[in-house]
Amino acid sequence: MLNILVIQDTDWIERGPHQQHHIFERLGRKGYSIWVIDFEILWDKYEKKSYFQKEKIFQNISHVVANNKIEVKRPPILKIPLLDKMTIPIFHTISINKIIKNKRIQVIVGQTILNTFCGLILSKIYRIPFIYHVIDSIHSIASDYIPKYFLFLAKVLEVFIIKHSDLIITVNKGLKDYIIRLGGSPEKTFIVPAGVDFKKYQESKDRSRIRKKLGIKEDDLILFFMGWLYEFSGLKELAEYILKHPKLQAKLLAVGGGDLYPYLLSLSKKTDKIIVTGQVPYDEIPIYLSAADICILPAYKNEIMMNIVPIKLIEYMAAGKPVISTKLPGVFREFGKNNGILYCDNVGELVQIALKLKENNKIEGIGKRGLNYVKKRDWTILVKDFEKIMKRTIKNRKKG
Template sequence: MRTAIENQDIICLSTVDWDPIWTRKQQIISRLPLSNRILYVEPPISLLSPFKNKACWKKWPLWWKGLRQWRENIYLYSPPVIAPFGNIYRQVNRLNQAWLAPFIRRAARRLNFREPLLWTYLPNSADIVGRLGEKLVIYDCVDEHSAYSGFRPETVWDMEKSLLEKADIVFTTAEGLYEKRKPFCREIHLIPNAADVDHFQKSVLETTPLAPELKGLPHPVIGFVGVIQDWIDLDLIADLAAARPGWSFVLVGPAGPGVDLKRLHSLPNVHLLGRRNKEVLPSYFKGFDICLNAFRLNRLTATVSPLKFYEYLASGKPVVSVPLPAVEPFADVVEIARTPAEFLKKIEQALTLETPERRKLRLKRAQENSWEQRVAEIMEKIAPKL
């Protein structure tokens, strides 16, 4: 029986641009066999997006550039702008998807695509299914999209249910996502997130240099790596930093639009370094004593499979995390805390109890959760349908 995806044309509708921040989408797509040809469609911006986030202005003219080749078999495409409020009013989304479809078809025709696989991460793509000449629809559900701020939950869930019913196969990253969507699917599988293990394990190598910004910082160094979005518990981090002024708190990653960093900026032992290329991240992990997995506990994070958690494991560093359902199965290798007082206690405990054996155990668990393993599992489920 076929267990790999070979010689296929694939249209991937993603929720994130290809660069600069890599997520599950890029990790999976980039690991598919080279015999496949992939059109990676970046998310369109709305007419209002640049007024909410100035960084979106640079995306405004991108669609005029057409296809951009990233690798011999992967092409990137940024579609034209769309009308706002598509995640609030279903009819607006229908118009948006009808508008986008011919542009995406044209890009696929330029690559001579024939009967592509439609691999989507967007609930609103329910209204583009059937318009791209696809022979198979794959939906990879990575978040509770209806819980996003600024979206109308009823509209987003209505679109997602429609997509679930149309999809030939569905994947989810967390148990909560799986259970909610299972009644609406023909076939569904739970495939959690993972890490680029080989890359992040470089942090344990003697040949990996220490990031220059970390040299001379007082220890312990408590580190966070990732995009700082509104679901990251910045109050928790600020409380910890205020309670332990002799510790260094280092946050590596860009802040999302609207995220308030004023309190963190006011604390002298908090170091906000901004975005760093993924290639150099092991140099930052190398200087951490503890990795902090600090999410707000809400409806969105209850169903999240945090990428950064798996990357923390792969770095070999001790991890202290909030009690996310996706993290609790790793309680044998990480510390779990709920309140600032518990976090302080668990951090001190992790520092005191750290041994080479505990690090080896974390690295072993990370190896069991690599992207190579996840992609093999996903292909094994899809291949028999081709």
């Protein structure tokens, strides 16, 4: 079995589960030894006890799979805005170098930009295969947590990583096109799409119980969203639309924490049409999802969302729920028409589509279309694909 180092400059523990958690936790359970370098990107949201945080090591961290043999190593952090990011190349390079030498790393997988760049340079020095695992337009997402005048540098580093990685794995067609536009080799860019644990989503039979717990009536039409509640998620606009039209027979159920949680929580205290739960354990997601009638992705059509296909869409479809989404290029290219997803241009149109589905008794039928479309997306299959690509990269590097 391989010794794998995964590098990302965001939080492995508090964020997710994302694609990387599903893949590497399952690889860890199969017997691979996996170390993760991460960065506590939300440190400023917690009480600051000092300006310097020493290295931390976390073991037995599980998002989706127990006994996964993953160790998370969090390099020191200088807890001063901007300097926290600027010192990543120093602290993270030292930590990556130690792991490479002490753990006999055989392949490095980079997920983001800044510390991934450091890992790429060290991979060249130690002649270790380097895979760039792209699940987002990284430099676009960076705009959320670094000043705008550094975004040009972020894109320069992203292009460098793309051009000098041994291989690139992305999660959808739109991101593959994005990689190629930035100079990536089509022959070295592969797709391992987002997946789902079908058994978990098919076995949930708790609809009546969870709806009763949340105060949802049998005839209420529930529009469901789960995940991080970003400012650009469109949920603020949807919630306000619902409140401005009190006669609408529709309610919003948002499961997750994040930027918009305090605002949505304040609305939920004024009306029963907005329901929020905060973050819930991942194992309980199928239970909450069973309460839904229609799942939604009313996200802004911005640079961050243009090419991605959120993993939540696959989970919605695996549960047999129809989905209404903003017509994002990445999502539309991935699923097209008549495959369980309907598209809208604004939250008003989203609500009207949902009401028509209920009125015409089409909720179940469209949900089944989506379920049939994603049946080949089981994680068991996709992890094997990722594993094969990774091993082939190592083999090719040895030949070279």
